[in-house]
Amino acid sequence: MSTTSRDAVLARIRQGLAAGPAPLPPRPNFTAPVHPPLNNPDIVVAFAESFQRVGGEFYYCESLAHLAAQLNGFRQRQQVSAPYVWEPEMQALLYKAGVAFRADESEFIEKADLGLTSCEALVARTGSVLVSAATASGRRLSIYPDQHLVLARPSQVVAEIGEALGVVQVRYGTRLPSMVSLTSGPSRTADIEKTLVLGAHGPRRIALFLLEEDDVALD
Helix, strand or coil: CCCCHHHHHHHHHHHHHHCCCCCCCCCCCCCCCCCCCCCCCCHHHHHHHHHHHCCCEEEEECCHHHHHHHHHHHHHHHCCCCCECCCHHHHHHHHHHCCCCECCCCCHHHHCCEEEECCCEEECCCCEEEEECCCCCCCCCCCCCCEEEEEECHHHEECCHHHHHHHHHHHHCCCCCCCEEEECCCCEECCCCCCCEECCCCCCEEEEEEECCCCCCCC
8 A cells, every 4th residue: 555645744743742742942041141251350451452342542541640641642643622521520620630621512513523521331341331411411422523532430340231221220210311322432334335434423433531540520
């Protein structure tokens, strides 16, 4: 008696049922970390490495005098005017350091080649800078100028993005900022013919000045 296709299919089904149910897939370990350990156990060093890897310029400043020298050197190399700075605490710190800045918004549209802001947190894993609209810098100062400078402290470095978002949540509670932006390197795109273009949707350069801790707060 010849075996039809129907008989062959039914035979395989009977064999499968006789073998019992298929084994369950292994249960994931939800307590295990998602990412491997950072390349450097010092999260500040790990951030500096990641930040430079995504195209940022990193400057370590051990004092206000060193900060002034680093900022002035950056301006000379880039041949740009004094940065726009709108946060009162940062204005006071720069004034103490003897660093020139523009505190008003006069000619901002025409001459905003450099903006200096604080940040909410720094992410070592991705080299990202977390900024928000909650500061006096608002939405514009980290996006509109051709070059974005960030002034931060080592204590603001966290390992993961989730921790950075947690910093914002703890700081603002239910009154979260209207804008939170995670910036990883300069603005870039390669949408057109796979040609990399910097500054397409924001600053074409981002530089971070990490000032050692002292009794002068940034926030």
